[in-house]
Amino acid sequence: MTRNTTRTTSFDVAALAGVSQSAVSRAFTPGSSIAEETRQKVLEAAKKLNYVPNSIASSLTTKRTNIVALILGNLGNPFYVHVLHTFSQRLQEQGRQVLIFTVDPGAESDEAILHLLKYQVDGVILTAAQLSTRMTSICHDRGIPIVLFNRYIPGSDASGVRCDNAGGGRLIAEAFLAAGARSFLMITGDPKGTTSQDRARGFVERLLEEGVRRSDIAEIEGSSSYEGAYSAVLRHFGDKNRTRPEAIFGINDIMAMGAMDALRFRLGLKIPEDLMLAGFDDIPEGRRAPYQLTTVRQPINQMVDEALDMLHLDEPSLPIERGLDHPIAGRLIWRGTIPVPPAYQWPAGTTREAEPNAE
Amino acid sequence: MTRNTTRTTSFDVAALAGVSQSAVSRAFTPGSSIAEETRQKVLEAAKKLNYVPNSIASSLTTKRTNIVALILGNLGNPFYVHVLHTFSQRLQEQGRQVLIFTVDPGAESDEAILHLLKYQVDGVILTAAQLSTRMTSICHDRGIPIVLFNRYIPGSDASGVRCDNAGGGRLIAEAFLAAGARSFLMITGDPKGTTSQDRARGFVERLLEEGVRRSDIAEIEGSSSYEGAYSAVLRHFGDKNRTRPEAIFGINDIMAMGAMDALRFRLGLKIPEDLMLAGFDDIPEGRRAPYQLTTVRQPINQMVDEALDMLHLDEPSLPIERGLDHPIAGRLIWRGTIPVPPAYQWPAGTTREAEPNAE
DNA sequence: GTGAAAGCGCTAACAG
DNA sequence: CTGTTAGCGCTTTCAC
Numbered sequence: 001m002t003r004n005t006t007r008t009t010s011f012d013v014a015a016l017a018g019v020s021q022s023a024v025s026r027a028f029t030p031g032s033s034i035a036e037e038t039r040q041k042v043l044e045a046a047k048k049l050n051y052v053p054n055s056i057a058s059s060l061t062t063k064r065t066n067i068v069a070l071i072l073g074n075l076g077n078p079f080y081v082h083v084l085h086t087f088s089q090r091l092q093e094q095g096r097q098v099l100i101f102t103v104d105p106g107a108e109s110d111e112a113i114l115h116l117l118k119y120q121v122d123g124v125i126l127t128a129a130q131l132s133t134r135m136t137s138i139c140h141d142r143g144i145p146i147v148l149f150n151r152y153i154p155g156s157d158a159s160g161v162r163c164d165n166a167g168g169g170r171l172i173a174e175a176f177l178a179a180g181a182r183s184f185l186m187i188t189g190d191p192k193g194t195t196s197q198d199r200a201r202g203f204v205e206r207l208l209e210e211g212v213r214r215s216d217i218a219e220i221e222g223s224s225s226y227e228g229a230y231s232a233v234l235r236h237f238g239d240k241n242r243t244r245p246e247a248i249f250g251i252n253d254i255m256a257m258g259a260m261d262a263l264r265f266r267l268g269l270k271i272p273e274d275l276m277l278a279g280f281d282d283i284p285e286g287r288r289a290p291y292q293l294t295t296v297r298q299p300i301n302q303m304v305d306e307a308l309d310m311l312h313l314d315e316p317s318l319p320i321e322r323g324l325d326h327p328i329a330g331r332l333i334w335r336g337t338i339p340v341p342p343a344y345q346w347p348a349g350t351t352r353e354a355e356p357n358a359e
Numbered sequence: 360m361t362r363n364t365t366r367t368t369s370f371d372v373a374a375l376a377g378v379s380q381s382a383v384s385r386a387f388t389p390g391s392s393i394a395e396e397t398r399q400k401v402l403e404a405a406k407k408l409n410y411v412p413n414s415i416a417s418s419l420t421t422k423r424t425n426i427v428a429l430i431l432g433n434l435g436n437p438f439y440v441h442v443l444h445t446f447s448q449r450l451q452e453q454g455r456q457v458l459i460f461t462v463d464p465g466a467e468s469d470e471a472i473l474h475l476l477k478y479q480v481d482g483v484i485l486t487a488a489q490l491s492t493r494m495t496s497i498c499h500d501r502g503i504p505i506v507l508f509n510r511y512i513p514g515s516d517a518s519g520v521r522c523d524n525a526g527g528g529r530l531i532a533e534a535f536l537a538a539g540a541r542s543f544l545m546i547t548g549d550p551k552g553t554t555s556q557d558r559a560r561g562f563v564e565r566l567l568e569e570g571v572r573r574s575d576i577a578e579i580e581g582s583s584s585y586e587g588a589y590s591a592v593l594r595h596f597g598d599k600n601r602t603r604p605e606a607i608f609g610i611n612d613i614m615a616m617g618a619m620d621a622l623r624f625r626l627g628l629k630i631p632e633d634l635m636l637a638g639f640d641d642i643p644e645g646r647r648a649p650y651q652l653t654t655v656r657q658p659i660n661q662m663v664d665e666a667l668d669m670l671h672l673d674e675p676s677l678p679i680e681r682g683l684d685h686p687i688a689g690r691l692i693w694r695g696t697i698p699v700p701p702a703y704q705w706p707a708g709t710t711r712e713a714e715p716n717a718e
Numbered sequence: 719g720t721g722a723a724a725g726c727g728c729t730a731a732c733a734g
Numbered sequence: 735c736t737g738t739t740a741g742c743g744c745t746t747t748c749a750c
Contacts, residue, residue, distance in 0.1 A: 007501060007502075007743090009742090009743055009744085010743065010744065011743085019720080019721090020720065020722080021721085021722095021743090021744085022694075022720075022721060022722080022723095022745080023719090023720065025743095025744065025745060025746085026719090026720085026745095029745080032429075032719060032745095033720090034719070034720085035719060035720085038719080038720080050497050050500070050501075052473060052476040052736085053476040053477060053743085053744075054477065054478050054479060054743055054750070055478060055744090056418055056419065056424060056477075056478060056618060056742095056743085056744090057419055057726090057742070057743035057744040057745090058413055058743075058744050058745065059415055059744090060415065060416055060725090060726040060727065060728090060742095060743080060744070060745085061724090061725075061726050061743095061744060061745040061746070062726090062744085062746095063726085063746065065415060067458070075444045076442070078437070078440075081434055081440050084434070085434045085460075087459060088459050088460075088461045089461060092460070092461065092474075095474075097458050097460065097474070097475075097478065098458070098459045099456050099458050099459075100456065100457045100458075100459055101447075101451070102444060102447045102448060102451065114411060115454075115456070115617075116456075117411040117453075118412060118414040118415075119411065119414060119426075119456070120413060120415050125743095134585070134660065138409050141409065142366060143366075144410075167592065171541055203428050204496050205728045226643075226647070242429070255498035261647055261648040261649060262648075266648070267647070272426065284585075285644075287747095288585070289619055289620040289621075289623070289624035289625070289647040290620060290624070297739095325393050341723080345404070366727090368726090368727055368728085369727070369728065370727085378736080378737090379736065379737045379738080380727090380728085380737090381728095381729080381736075381737065381738080381739095382726095382735095382737080383728095383732085384728065384729060384730090385729095385735095385736085388729080392735060392736090393735070393736085394735060395738085397735080397736080410726075412727090413726095413727055414728090415727085415728090416726070416727035416728040416729090416742090417727075417728050417729065418728090418742090418744040419726090419727080419728070419729085419741090419743065419744090420727095420729040420730070420741075421728085421729065421730095422730060442747065476721070568737090654736050698748080
C-alpha cells in the first residue's frame with residue numbers, strides 16, 4: 001500500500017456534517033460562537049473521519065505554533081534531563097510541545113537559533129549553552145521571547161531564571177567551615193558558564209571572609225561531567241608533593257560523584273573520614289546509597305514554572321520581558337559526605353537527610 | 360517595546376533584492392534552477408533583513424515538516440536519555456528536529472499520537488510506551504510512518520527495531536552458569552513491555568535447557584527503575600526463610616544498580632563474592648567504579664540508524680514498512696559483578712572490560 | 719449563529 | 735532562468 005496523498009481536511013468534515021467549513025473551524029476553537037447542536041454534528045463527523053485539525057495550517061493565521069524550543073547543552077548531566085522532563089510535562093499540560101535542539105556543551109547556540117526561527121516557535125528556553133547577544137535580538141525582534149535557564153549572558157537583554165548559585169556556593173562553604181575544613185579544592189565546570197563561575201565565586205568569597213587564605217583554595221577543571229571530574233582528580237592527586245585538601249567542592253553533583261569515585265576507588269580515601277566533599281543540584285543519583293552526597297538543592301519545579309511565566313505564552317501581545325534576572329534560593333541538603341560537627345546548630349534553610357544505611 | 364506584528368516575508372526580501380518572490384523561494388531551495396547571481400542578490404538581501412524562511416508555511420505545500428516525533432516513556436532510565444540524544448543528533452545533522460512527547464512509563468501513548476497528528480510530523484519513533492493498533496493504523500492511513508524502538512506490539516503492523524532481547528537474556532544465563540550459579544532471581548520491569556518479557560524469557564529458556572529447575576528461578580518486579588528494584592530486593596530478602604539465590608539478573612542496568620546497592624548497603628552482601636549480578640543495556644553509569652556491572656550492550660547507534668532508515672524520511676513516496684521486526688544482536692560485556700570462572704573460554708561476542716580499580 | 723471570501727507565507731506548475 | 739498564478743488547510747472579518 002502506498003501512502004495516502006489527500007488528507008482529510010475541514011472541508012471533508014464540513015461536507016459530511018452538512019455545514020460550512022468555517023463551522024468546522026469554530027467547532028474546534030474554544031470560545032467561538034457556535035450553536036451546541038452544530039458543534040456536536042461537526043464533532044461527530046470529525047470522529048468518523050479521524051479528523052484532527054492541522055495546527056501547522058492554523059498557526060499560519062494565528063501566528064502561534066504551540067511549540068516551545070528547548071536548547072540543551074548537556075544531557076550527560078542528569079540535572080538537565082530532569083529539567084527537560086519537567087518542561088515537557090508542564091508544556092504538555094498546556095497543550096504545547098517541546099522541540100529539542102541539542103548543542104555541544106558550552107558551544108554557542110547561534111546555529112540552533114537560526115533553525116528554530118524557521119519553526120516559528122512561540123518561545124525558547126536556553127540552558128547549558130552560550131548565546132550571542134546578536135541572536136537574542138534577532139529573536140526578540142521577531143517577537144520570540146527567550147528565557148535563559150540557570151545562566152545569564154552578560155550584556156544581553158535576555159531574561160532568565162536561575163538558582164542563586166553564588167548563595168548556594170556560600171552554603172557549601174559554611175558547611176565545610178563548620179565541619180572544620182581549612183583547605184579546599186574546587187572542581188569547576190564550563191569556565192565560560194556563569195553557573196559554574198557564580199558557584200565558585202560565592203564559595204570562595206565566603207571562605208575568604210572567614211580568613212581562609214587564597215592559596216588554600218585550589219581549583220581544577222572537570223568539564224561538567226563525571227568522567228571529567230574523575231580524571232581531573234586523578235591528575236591533581238597524581239602530583240605527590242601536593243598537599244591533600246580537607247574539602248572538595250564539586251560545582252555540580254555529577255562532578256562531585258566522579259571525584260568521589262576517583263578518591264575512593266583509585267586513591268583509597270574514605271569519605272568523609274579522610275576528606276569531605278559536596279556537590280550542587282541535588283540530582284536523584286546523588287541520593288543513592290554509594291554517594292549520600294551533601295549538596296544544594298535547586299528548586300527545579302519552581303524554576304521551571306517561573307521560566308514559563310516569563311515566556312508569557314498565554315499573552316503573546318505583552319511586551320517581551322528584558323534583562324530580568326530572577327534568582328531563586330537553593331537549600332542545603334546535609335547527607336553523608338560532610339561529617340556533622342558536634343553540637344552543630346543547623347542553619348535555617350538546611351535539610352538534614354539521614355538515609356537508612358546499614359553499612 | 361511591544362512585539363513586532365509583521366514579520367519579514369519572502370516578499371520583503373524580493374522587494375529589496377529587486378526580484379520576484381518566487382526567486383526568493385528558489386534561492387533557499389537547494390537544487391532549484393536559479394542563476395548564481397540572482398541567488399547571491401537574494402541571500403544578501405535576506406541577510407540584511409535577518410530573513411529565515413518560514414518552514415511552517417512551506418510545509419503546507421510540501422507536506423513535509425522536517426519534524427520527527429519521539430514518544431518517550433521513561434527518562435528516569437539513562438538508556439532512554441541516550442536514545443533521545445542520539446536521535447536528536449542524527450536528525451539535526453539531516454536538518455530535522457525532534458518534537459518530544461513524554462508519557463507515563465508503561466502508559467498508552469494514544470493521546471500523544473492524537474496530539475502529534477496535529478503537527479503533521481514526518482514520522483514517529485515510539486519507545487518505552489504502549490501503543491494501540493488502532494492508533495497505528497490512524498497514523499499509517501495519514502501516511503505517517505511509525506517505528507517502534509526496542510519493543511513491538513503483538514498484532515500491530517507497526518515496524519520496529521530492537522535489540523535481540525531474548526538472545527541477550529541467554530547470554531546472561533550462560534555467563535551465570537559458567538560462573539557456577541544454580542539458583543536465580545530475575546528483577547523484571549514493565550510486565551506489559553515486550554522488552555522485559557523477552558529478556559526474561561531468553562534467560563529462563565537457557566537456564567531450563569541446562570537443567571536448572573523452574574523452582575530455582577524466582578522473579579520480582581522492579582518497575583524499571585532504580586528505586587523500584589532497590590525496594591523490591593529489600594522486600595524479597597526481608598523474608599528470612601527464603602533461600603538466597605546465587606545470581607540476580609536485573610532486566611536492565613538501572614534496576615541492576617538499584618538491586619546492587621540494596622544488597623551491598625542494606626543487606627551487607629558482597630558482589631560478586633556472596634552473590635553475582637548482571638544487567639542489560641550497558642549504560643555509562645554501570646561502568647562506573649562502584650558498579651562495574653556485567654551486562655549486555657545494546658548497539659544503540661546502529662539501532663537508531665536502522666530506525667531512521669525504516670522511516671524513509673528522504674523518500675516519503677515509498678510505502679510505509681509494515682510489520683517489520685528488526686532484531687540486532689547485543690554483546691556481552693564482562694565486568695566485575697560475575698566472577699570469572701577458572702580457565703574460562705570467552706565466547707564469541709563477549710567483551711571483557713577490566714577497569715582499572717585499585718581498591 | 720452561520721456562510722462566503724480573503725488572506726497567512728510559501729511552493730510548484732506554467733508560460734515566457 | 736524568471737515571473738505569474740494557483741493553491742496548501744486553516745482563521746477571521748464581514749455580511750446576512
